[in-house]
Amino acid sequence: MGVPKRRTSKSRKNMRRSHHAARLPTIVNCPRCKTKVELHTICPECGFYRGKPILEVEAEV
Numbered sequence: 001m002g003v004p005k006r007r008t009s010k011s012r013k014n015m016r017r018s019h020h021a022a023r024l025p026t027i028v029n030c031p032r033c034k035t036k037v038e039l040h041t042i043c044p045e046c047g048f049y050r051g052k053p054i055l056e057v058e059a060e061v
């Protein structure tokens with residue numbers, strides 16, 4: 001197995017980890033029922049995604 005010749009400096013380590021921060025999910029309003037939905041997810045209220053019904057939702061208005 002390959003072994004590193006030099007230990008990673010604090011600077012290099014921190015530069016690598018500069019991309020590790022988590023982001024808040026993007027929230028959009030569902031175009032069909034206007035409730036807030038996380039981007040790229042099926043709407044839990046109406047079960048629609050990209051204008052098509054994906055899930056059967058009980059008690060649909």
Ligand SMILES: [Zn+2]
Binds near residue numbers: 033
């Ligand atoms: Zn919806």
